[in-house]
Amino acid sequence: GAGVSQSPSNKVTEKGKDVELRCDPISGHTALYWYRQRLGQGLEFLIYFQGNSAPDKSGLPSDRFSAERTGESVSTLTIQRTQQEDSAVYLCASNLARVGEAFFGQGTRLTVV
Amino acid sequence: AQSVSQHNHHVILSEAASLELGCNYSYGGTVNLFWYVQYPGQHLQLLLKYFSGDPLVKGIKGFEAEFIKSKFSFNLRKPSVQWSDTAEYFCAVNTNAGKSTFGDGTTLTVKP
16 A cells, blocks of 8 residues: 555453554555554654664553554554553654655554553 | 664644744664644555755745754754644654654644
């Protein structure tokens, strides 16, 4: 597709369940980011993938959070044993590194009940 | 590590007022600078960008930003805001290492 695609757009899950969020970046974009945006707050960096380099995981809030990316394609963000404080919109963005303009998906709104 | 600081968390203006949103970054090398906007219920999208050349850059909808290297700043301006400018605004920096860093965002509310 022409843009960054995220699925699902909405996810309601019970506390303690695992969830998996998907991001399809723009074809050819070497860099991919995951951010979390809580209601009324800014962007919280989670993880950054750049080509085949080791990902920058410095923003992951706990070991319940993990992400994978296969080459320069799809990425999945997994949250294990979800907690209510995980409720937020999870945004994915991709760009051509060293150019830097980021293109964002529409986000996945996660609600933990 | 690079960082971006947006000093104003929430700005409230009346229509036709002038706008300036502050953005400072910390990084000693070459940077590309961006402002993004998120209208209510919409994606984050690019407002304007600076790579090189004229430090005063113009973006969509009458916005402009000035890169002042000595102050590590990239402030966003608009001479006369409209109600439709109500949104959240994010400043971002991208370095030659390739990683983008975003500020915490500024919420702009324009009263009609």
